[in-house]
Amino acid sequence: MAILGEIRKRSWLLLGVIALGLVSFLFNADTFDKMFSKNPNVFGKVNGEDITRDEFNDQLFIMQQQAQQQGQPTKGLEEQAWQILVQSKLIKQQFEKMGLKLTDDIFWSQLQYDPIFAQNQQYFDEKGNFKLQEIKSEIEKSQATNPENYNFWLKNRKAIEYRMMARMLFGNITSGITTSKKEAELMIKFRDEMANIDFVKVDYLEFSKKNDVKVTTQDLADYIKLHPTRFKATASRNLAYAYFPATPSxxxxxxxxxxxxxxxxxxxxxxxxxxxxxxxxxxxxxxxxxxxxxxxxxxxxxxxxxxxxxxxxxxxxxxxxxxxxxxxxxxxxxxxxxxxxxxxDSVSSSHILIGYKGAERSTATRTKEEAKVLADKILAEVKANPAKFEEDLKQSDEPNAVERKGSVGWTTPSSPFAPGYLSFLASHRKGDIGLAETNFGFHIIRVDERPEALKxxxxxxxxxIKASDKTENQVLTQATRFIQQTEGKTFNQFKTLAEKNKYQFQNPKTVGRFQGTLPGIGTDKDADVIAWAFDKKRNIGDTDIFTVEGTGDRIVAYVVGKQDEGLADPETVRDQIEPIVKNKVLAKKIIDKINAGKYTSLDQAAKGLGVTKASATVNLFNPSVNGAMEPKVAGAAFGNGVNKLSQPVEGMTGVYLVVKKSVTTNKLPGDIKQITESITQQASQQFTGAFLKSLQDNAKIKDFRIEVWDRNPQQ
Structure with a gap:
């Protein structure tokens, strides 16, 4: 089927607001029902609404097909499937809360705006009209003639419906985003006014050189507790592993x-x-x-x-x-x-298409037998007199055939053409004329150009060049010795020994159960290592050795930490937040020192703190202070009275004391109307992502995948 086949190819268009995942997995639900009280058909809940096994499999099946067609990997993307389903449920729930409905009539009327169709001209006629009836007819026919494609369409329809709901939902909400004249005037004021300031700054980096600060695990935990939404965490493992490739000697x-x-x-x-x-x-x-x-x-x-x-x-x-x-x-x-x-391989060709009732995209009323008789008659005429080809184009059932002179342009064996057509081109030379049958009908084909090349x-x-048995045994001995030396040892000992011996060492602090691959390795054994790490019996400090089939490579894995669903483990996110927390600890020490000095002027503060007084011009829209972005400093500059010393300002790069000397206005182009429209447009664009994130942050999401998945020994 042309339309359904095209949908199967265009995987990138299925992303939109929601990102789809890959790889299906199936198991015997009836057996699980007998063995366990937890319903294996339910992978999770979003605000009490089930995410079912069938829904998950449908999403994964679609993307598995698309990935295979595009030669892309199908492993390790289960997490994206989960995220698409969570977001889809949230959008649907919000859509229904607003009293919106997606009827069948609305679905078909909105179909032309879905990316799959809107960005492909084959679904529109020469006047730009959407071929809705033709598409519906093909889908209906496929139910009987091609059940596989029809089932694929049903799975895709669900994804299209979610995108429609998202478009309608966000369209309704963003239509209410407006900007008042007062707000626009305030924004113009923020844009145009410049504050001329003097300041002193105690730089965090310079201060830390003389005041050693250690960020403890508790410091990290305290920061995380202050930002619980930001540090929501799914179940993960902190893994370390040494990789021993069986490299040929x-x-x-x-x-x-x-x-x-x-x-x-x-x-x-x-x-x-x-x-x-x-x-x-x-x-x-x-x-x-x-x-x-x-x-x-x-x-x-x-x-x-x-x-x-x-x-x-x-x-x-x-x-x-x-x-x-x-x-x-x-x-x-x-x-x-x-x-x-x-x-x-490159061929330029032209054709006369003779369709029949039931052929793909055909509006012809003739039977297939009648079409074959007509095609044979035209073929005989054109072969006898090639000049008749242009005249017989009038009988072609392809739109605009005469205007285009029947040309289909240049094609190669990989072009998205019907196989029968490409097969004919593969076996004919320039000037050849013949007949080919495809699911569109009968084609009288003329090969217009086919250059020759020396082949x-x-x-x-x-x-x-493979590793010998001797080399593989040496690698096994090396990996076995390493695991024996590190068994029962701390992570630091594991790491130190690996680095000392110059083994390939990795420590991804956050490995998800369904990510499929390990950073820095990418072998067929990665999924087994991850499954091992998530086993309920696994404890911190456990080690094991894995053999990569076909290569003889070995992986020695070590469980550094276990993160259950909830707030992130402080050490897992240390690299991410330690600089921020360290600066906050330094800022407290600096502010305590400033307050103890009881400074009444910048000169006095500069002398007491051992720093130099400086000047700058700052703006609320561009809060740069001598190259450092410092929005709090800009806020303090405009919030303080003229010639008044500010309270200590905890900035991004240091702690500041600020004195505003004056304010000047630099009128920039743009009237109230332009500014109003610009602010409204920007706010609307930013709202979609922020709204969806807010829905997800505040939703009650339960994930049963690890429990259900791990019950399936074949998965």
């Missing part, structure tokens, strides 16, 4: 090269038999039997060849070989088997 590299040279120069048996890659009479069979890379019979251009030989093939003779050379993790010898002028058939004899 120089001996392994040399052994691979020797093996390749033997096949290339000597022969395939121990006695150095007569057949080798140089003299074989059956290159394709030799490669299939002896190479780690399969034989590719297609002709290729030099740009498609390995870098080592792409500039050499032009002057090569048939049978000439190049190598051995190294290409990534391979040793390769390449032999030129043939060179010929071959048609390019080469190459046989590649290649061997993977």
């Amino acid at each position: 120089p001996q392994d590299d040399a052994a691979t090269l020797n093996e390749l040279n033997k096949l290339y120069l000597k022969g395939t048996d121990a006695s150095g038999g007569t057949e080798n890659f140089q003299n074989t009479k059956n290159d394709s069979m030799f490669v299939e039997l002896n190479s780690d890379v399969p034989f590719i019979p297609q002709y290729v251009t030099p740009s498609q060849l390995p870098t080592e030989i792409k500039d050499k093939v032009a002057t090569a003779t048939i049978g000439q070989a190049f190598g051995p050379y190294k290409e990534q993790n391979l040793y390769v010898v390449s032999k030129v088997l043939d060179k010929q002028m071959k048609p390019s 080469y058939k190459i046989a590649h004899l290649a061997k993977n």
Whole structure:
């Protein structure tokens, strides 16, 4: 189906306000119901409303299909699926609270504004009218003719409905955002007025050099308690791990090269038999039997060849070989088997489309049999007299066929065209005319242009440079010795030993249960390490060793900390907030020192604090004080009377004492109307994200995924 097929390809358009996730997972709910009291069909609740297994699977299935089509990874994005469902529920709940309704009529009338359709011209005719009836007809037909695509549409429809609700919800709310004349005047005042100030500053960094401050775990915890919304945390683990890659040794590299040279120069048996890659009479069979890379019979251009030989093939003779050379993790010898002028993959073509009742997008009333008779008649005419092609375009069922002269432009094998059409082009040259059938009908196709290029058939004899059993055993011994040395030890001991031995060490402080991959590694074993860390029996300080299948790499993991749902563990976010907390501790010490000095002037304060008095011009819209952004200093400057010493101001980079000398006005362009419109537009744009975040911060969200997921041993 063209429309439904196109939806499946355009995954980026499904994001919108809400980001979708990937990867489906299924399990036997009936069995779980018998074994556990918790309903395995419910993954969580948003303000009491269930997020069900089916909803989760539908979201994941959609994105799994799209990821596979685009060659994208499908692992580790379950968390995004959860977030989309949470946000969708919140939007739907707020939508209904406002008394809004999304009827079937509204859905179809608004469909053209959804990104999937609005940003794709194929859904609009030449006059810009949305092809609603055609789309509805195709969807209805697919229910009987293509159930898989129809089910995919039903899953997509739910996502489209959420986006419609979001658009209607935010549209209604933001329409009420206005700016009063008084507010605009105040903003103009803030924009144009400049305060000329003198100040002294005790810089945090300079003060800390003489006043050592240690930020304790309790200091971090106190700060977190003051900002509970900001530091809401889902369940996570603080993990550390050392990675032991089974990297081929120089001996392994040399052994691979020797093996390749033997096949290339000597022969395939121990006695150095007569057949080798140089003299074989059956290159394709030799490669299939002896190479780690399969034989590719297609002709290729030099740009498609390995870098080592792409500039050499032009002057090569048939049978000439190049190598051995190294290409990534391979040793390769390449032999030129043939060179010929071959048609390019890029083709310019034109067609006459003869549709029939039931064909995709067709409005024709003729039967398929009648369409075939007509197509054969036109084909015979055009083959007998190619000049008749333009005249017969009048019979084409494609819109604007005559105006466009039937041209479909340039295509390649990867172009989004019907397979039957592309198949015809792949096997024909310039000037060829023939008939092809697709789900759109019958096409009388003319190949208008198909340049030729010199192409080469190459046989590649290649061997993977792999770690030997000896090397893998050395890696195992190394990883085993490390885990024995660190078992029962502290995290600092684990880290110190890993760094001392120059092992690859990582310590991502926040690893989510469903993120799928570990930073810095990215192996097929990552998910197992994460599942191990979240096991209910796991304790802080536990270690284990994991083997990466296929490579022999080892991972030694260590549980540094466990974060349950609630407020973030202080040490987990230390890197994030320690500079802020440290400055606050320093600020308190500085303010205590200032207050103890009982200064009555800036000169007195500068002398007593051992700093220099300075001057600056500050503005509330651009609160820069000699290069440092200090909004509190700007606020103090405008809040204080002229020539009055301010109270100590806890700034971003230090503690300030400020005296305002004067205020000047620098009138900038822009009248009240422009400023009003600008403020309103900016406020509306910022509101959407802030409103959704507020809904999520204040919602009662319960996440049962870990409990339900971990009950499924196959997951």
